[in-house]
Amino acid sequence: GAVVSQHPSRVICKSGTSVKIECRSLDFQATTMFWYRQFPKQSLMLMATSNEGSKATYEQGVEKDKFLINHASLTLSTLTVTSAHPEDSSFYICSAEPDSNQPQHFGDGTRLSIL
Amino acid sequence: QQPVQSPQAVILREGEDAVINCSSSKALYSVHWYRQKHGEAPIFLMILLKGGEQKGHDKISASFNEKKQQSSLYLTASQLSYSGTYFCGTAASGGSYIPTFGRGTSLIVHP
Numbered sequence: 001g002a003v004v005s006q007h008p009s010r011v012i013c014k015s016g017t018s019v020k021i022e023c024r025s026l027d028f029q030a031t032t033m034f035w036y037r038q039f040p041k042q043s044l045m046l047m048a049t050s051n052e053g054s055k056a057t058y059e060q061g062v063e064k065d066k067f068l069i070n071h072a073s074l075t076l077s078t079l080t081v082t083s084a085h086p087e088d089s090s091f092y093i094c095s096a097e098p099d100s101n102q103p104q105h106f107g108d109g110t111r112l113s114i115l
Numbered sequence: 116q117q118p119v120q121s122p123q124a125v126i127l128r129e130g131e132d133a134v135i136n137c138s139s140s141k142a143l144y145s146v147h148w149y150r151q152k153h154g155e156a157p158i159f160l161m162i163l164l165k166g167g168e169q170k171g172h173d174k175i176s177a178s179f180n181e182k183k184q185q186s187s188l189y190l191t192a193s194q195l196s197y198s199g200t201y202f203c204g205t206a207a208s209g210g211s212y213i214p215t216f217g218r219g220t221s222l223i224v225h226p
Contacts, residue, residue: 006156034213043117044157044202044216093156103147104214106156 003027004096006107014115015086021079021110023094029074030096034104035067038091050077084114116140118205120217127193127224135220137203138185146179146186147204147214150197157202160188190222198224 003026011019023033033050048069049057056069068080077096081088091111095104118139125133137146145164149157161170163179163186170177174191186205190197200221204214 043218044204046213046215049213091154103159103162105159106149108156109154111154 004094004105004107006094006110008110009108010111010113012113012115013084016083017114019081019084019112021081021092021094021112023077023079023096023107025075025096025105028096028098030077030098031074033071033077033094033096035069035077035079036093036095038093038109040091044093047079052077081112084112086114088112089114116207117215118203118217120201120203120220122220123218124221125223127222129195129224129226130192131224133190133193133222135188135190135201135203135222136185137187137205137217138183139205139207141184141205141207142209143179143181143184143186143205144208144210144212145206145214146177147206148177148186148188149202149204149216150199151202151219152199160201193222193224195224195226198222 005024007022031052035047036044047062050069050071052071058064071077093109095106097104118137121136147162148160151157168179177188179186200219202216202219204216206212206214
């Protein structure tokens with residue numbers, strides 16, 4: 001089945017640090033990837049849709065200058081949390097779909113803790 | 116708009132059945148079901164694309180009632196491995212095909 005790899009799985013860093021998270025589709029090409037944030041015992045909240053070769057589409061309320069998304073190739077999207085603060089601590093999950101109307105396949109998530 | 120899932124939580128003994136409901140205020144194009152274990156990524160269960168469609172594998176199945184704008188997930192003779200949080204994701208007709216996820220239903224199966 002389709003596999004999506006996300007790295008790193010866990011980050012602990014000081015306030016003000018920028019953190020980069022990678023999402024790779026290992027056995028299929030993904031024109032579109034998605035970035036979600038999940039707070040404890042909460043739902044998956046879509047942050048942005050990452051489009052290969054073009055700008056990401058951000059959901060309302062998500063700061064595009066704080067959460068930088070780059071989709072450099074058909075198999076790689078990166079999310080950079082710039083100048084992270086404790087309120088940015090969360091579980092960040094990426095997903096990719098082989099085609100529209102196909103199920104999304106999720107990465108294993110990145111647990112970000114900002115001290 | 117976020118779909119509404121019910122119940123919020125279910126506690127079962129192994130072998131018992133459960134039903135999880137997902138309803139939307141909008142006409143639906145598709146319904147997606149995922150299960151997530153604590154600290155892990157959601158795992159895809161099934162996608163329903165047509166009203167009246169029913170799908171299933173093993174003892175987990177789902178139905179999609181297009182008129183009522185809702186879907187139900189059926190877990191039969193539950194196993195310990197079924198424990199986790201179940202999310203439905205819905206995509207509205209005429210809107211983005213990207214699903215919006217509900218708040219989840221926590222399922223705990225005891226021996």
